[in-house]
Each structure stands twice: as structure tokens, then as C-alpha cells.
Amino acid sequence: MSVRVRMAPSPTGVLHVGTARAALFNWLYARHHGGVFIVRIDDTDLERSTKEYEDEILDSILWLGLDWDEGPRVGGPHGTYRQSDRFDRYREVARSLVESGAAYFDDRSAEELEELRQKAQSEGKHPGHYIRRPDQERTEGAIRLSIPQDGPVVFDDLVRGRVSFEPQDIDDFVILRSDGTPTYHLASTTDDVDYGITHVARGEDLLPSTPKHILLTRAMGHTEPVYAHLPLLFGTDGRKLSKRHGATALSEYREAGFLPEAMFNYLANLGWSLDGETTIFTKEQAIAAFDLANVSKNPAAFDPEKLAWMNGEYIRAMAPERFDELIRPWIEKDLGRELEPDEWDRFGMVSPLVQERTRLLPEAAEQVRFLFADFESYDRASWDKVMTKDGVAGVLDRAIEGLEAVDPWDAVHIEEEMRKLPAELEMGAAKVFQPVRVAVTGTSVSPPLFESMAALGRDRTLERLRRARRELG
RNA sequence: GGUCCCGUCGUCCAGCGGUCUAGGACGCCGGCCUUUCAAGCCGGAAACGCGGGUUCGAAUCCCGUCGGGACUGCCA
Missing domain, CATH: 3.40.50.620 (HUPs)
Known part of the structure; x- marks a missing residue:
């Protein structure tokens, strides 16, 4: 007899990660056995059930990468798959x-x-x-x-x-x-x-x-x-997963910039593992190896930190084109406006460098904000840490002087010029580049400096260096 | 209170009687690399809740105990 499994959400709220995990296991079991995965809407509680929640749940399941063979939207031999009918x-x-x-x-x-x-x-x-x-x-x-x-x-x-x-x-x-x-x-x-x-x-x-x-x-x-x-899902403190632990709705993770494939992979590791050694694996690998009999009996803590790490793994592994496509809306959301074509081109100069160090898309968007908007003030801690040191004014003066002559304005030539400074000023490289970084990006943490300056453009780079020099007095 | 379920590093997972001086991953600590941050590489600290049994031998089986959880509705 062929395997027929189902997930039966109640549309009385948004899709909880625990429910999503259960759906995922059912889906894996069905796919492993070449069976049928059914979605059924358990809306016997007419008071609390809504069509909005039903749509939210179905959209979330789809986002996770689970498809169903029978159920709402796709139909099947058993009617509407809605209990109220x-x-x-x-x-x-x-x-x-x-x-x-x-x-x-x-x-x-x-x-x-x-x-x-x-x-x-x-x-x-x-x-x-x-x-x-x-x-x-x-x-x-x-x-x-x-x-x-x-x-x-x-x-x-x-x-x-x-x-x-x-x-x-x-x-x-x-x-x-x-x-x-x-x-x-x-x-x-x-x-x-x-x-x-x-x-x-x-x-x-x-x-x-x-x-x-x-x-x-x-x-x-x-x-x-x-x-x-x-087994049930808990928070990292061993208590029942609730709002206190951050997001409990799958859609909240989507909105926070998590990738569905990372969420899929992470959820699959909660109560189950591919082979006890492999943490990152594909859907196909999971389908091939999955068995309900191998599911752990213990409750599992949902750890957003590990999810974030995994998300970073997926981001680094994806094609650059896909990264660009995914990051763009986040940058525009962060800026509150759309990017101009030339701005998008400039982002392209640092995109691969940003992709490498991104765990969450919104965080990456913040990191490149300096390319598209002037900052009102410097990051306080960064300024105190690097701009109050001796010799900073001299560094900026020398950087401005050298950079004015760089031609063409690209990362290679900027670096060539900047590399001369440490020896000339008899200072360590970090001592020289950090003040420049704070001046140009507003903070001590940014994408690699030379590429960042190249992407920013000569005029704005020099403008920011002069501004910082003025602030020093 | 009652019933049921669970108990391996801080967390997730492996271990299904000997190969366990307990393995992998996140996180943490240290080092390397280095213009910051990441990434990468190297190294480290870190667990079988407790007590009995069974057995030549137990993280692995049994019992008890302690601890945690779920349920206990004309909710789902």
C-alpha cells in the first residue's frame, strides 16, 4: 500500500515552526516512499479559523519548499480538504x-x-x-x-x-x-x-x-x-518555544531574511540527522535518507544562532547572481528608496566581498549603506577606538593627498597608493587603514577598504576624508 | 493530583552490549591568515542526571529514583 501522509494545520494562527517541522517530516516521509503528501485544513473551530491564516499557512509551507499532492489549491479526489465543508x-x-x-x-x-x-x-x-x-x-x-x-x-x-x-x-x-x-x-x-x-x-x-x-x-x-x-520544539532555555525566544512563526524568519533552503536544512536537523556527521545537506539527500523510525525521542531546542550560521553557509554557497538578486530588495528597504542604475553598478564592485561575509541579508544591507547614503554621525565606539589615537590627522592628510592623484580610480590603484602609507608614516598597516575606514564608511567594520573606496567613487571618498579631518580639528 | 512521554557536551545530532581514551555541528576560548569584520585553516575546554541490578563487559538492557515535558475542555 502506498504511503499517504498529511499535515493538518488549524487556520487559527500563523504557521508555527514546530508545525512546519512536522510538515517537513511528513513531506520527507512521503517523498522517500514515493507516497502522497496531503494538506488538510482542520477548521472545525469556526470561531477562530480564518481564510487569512489559511493562506498564510499555505504560503509559508510553499516558501519552505514543501509541495502537496492533494489539498487546498491543488484539489484531489477528496473534495476541498477543508473540514468545514x-x-x-x-x-x-x-x-x-x-x-x-x-x-x-x-x-x-x-x-x-x-x-x-x-x-x-x-x-x-x-x-x-x-x-x-x-x-x-x-x-x-x-x-x-x-x-x-x-x-x-x-x-x-x-x-x-x-x-x-x-x-x-x-x-x-x-x-x-x-x-x-x-x-x-x-x-x-x-x-x-x-x-x-x-x-x-x-x-x-x-x-x-x-x-x-x-x-x-x-x-x-x-x-x-x-x-x-x-518530539516538541523548545527555546534554547529549555522552556516551551514562545515569543520570548524571538520568532515562532515561520513567516517571521522569512521576513528577517532567512533563506528557505537554510530553514529547511535547519529544521530537518531538529530531531533527525542525515548520518550523524553531516550538517549541511540537500533536500534530495534528506529524502533519500529519511525515515520516521530514526527520529529522536527528545525534545529539541530551536537555536536561532545556529540557523543564522547555516543561513550564512547557504549564502556563501549560492551563485553571485542569485545573491545580487536577493540582496537588492534588502538594500532598497534599508535605504527607503530604489537604487539608481549607477548605484547598482557600484554595488557590483563589492558584491562578492559582501556575499562572503553575510549571514543575514538585512545585516549585509546595513553594511553597504555607506555606499548610497551619507551618514549623519560616526559610529561612536568606532570613533573613540580609532580616531582619538595619535597621528590620525597625519594619516588622513597623507591619504587625501595621495588619493587625489590616483588614476584610474579602481581598487588596484587605490591599494597601490594606500600601501605606501604605512612605511612612509612609520605606522602599522591597521593604524593607517582603520582611520581611513572610519572616515569613509562611518564605522570600523566594513567590507574591504580599497574596494569600498573604489565603489564609493573618488569625489565622495575624498569628501568624507576631508570631513573627518575637519572633525578632528 | 492522575495518565503518558523524555533524560549523551551550553545547544542540535551520532552512538542501538565490547572498536567510547564517547564522534560531528553551532556557540565559546586560543592561534594562524590579515586593512576591519567575516570566511578559511589549526588547536582547546565542554556530556553519558543519580542509585541499584543483568552481564566476562553498559552511554547502550532492566528496575528504582530524581529532573523535565505533554495531556488532563462540548480548543486543536
């Missing part, structure tokens, strides 16, 4: 379960149920212990699945191994609310059955729900899929 089907399932005796109506009030929970808890029992089928049959209210008390629910989880739950610890959960809408358990399980899902790989937070889904599936007369519960 299948409420009739879920009601039909619930009704037939009542008819077969597997489920029952329950019209007890919230207060009554709460009392039963309190009682059970005070006796050290499972909260749902006393919430079972009432003695007298009801004909309205919510519909609960009756949990058979004849034996444990045992299943072999692909990543956890054998997991077992005792029936008294499973509550008679609601499958159809009294307003006729299905709960997540009913809708998800029905869809998994109807869509022929063979493997369910999802977050570990759903592990306690799994016996319910298994029992529901069996009550429907089917055999449950194989389950794989993936």
Missing part, C-alpha cells in the same frame, strides 16, 4: 456510532460534569473516570464515544516504540458538540479514515489523544494508521 459527513459518522452503540448522547450540564471531574480527581482517579454512559439513555445533547473497558489500547509508535493506555484512563470524549459541530477528534479521525491516511506523524502533544483516535477508528470499523509522535 464536511460537517454533514461527521454528523453522519457520529449518528451511526450512536446507532451501533459505540457512542451515546449526553445532555449533562457543564456544572454536573465538573462535579464528576472533581470527585474523580479527589479520589486520585482520571478526571473523566465518572463521566461515562448515563444509566438512562438520552436523545439529545453532545455525543460521546463510549470507551470499551475491556483492555488496554496498545500501539507501536514509529518513534516512541510500544505505548499503552489503560481504558479507565481514557475519558468518554465528545465527538459531536450539542450544537451539531464536530470536535477535532471526530473530524480528524474521520478524515484520516476517509482519505486513506496510512501514517500520522504529529507533535508529541497529541500522544494522549491517540488512544481516542484509535478507538474511534476501530468503532468506525477500520484499522488505525501507523502513528509517529515527534
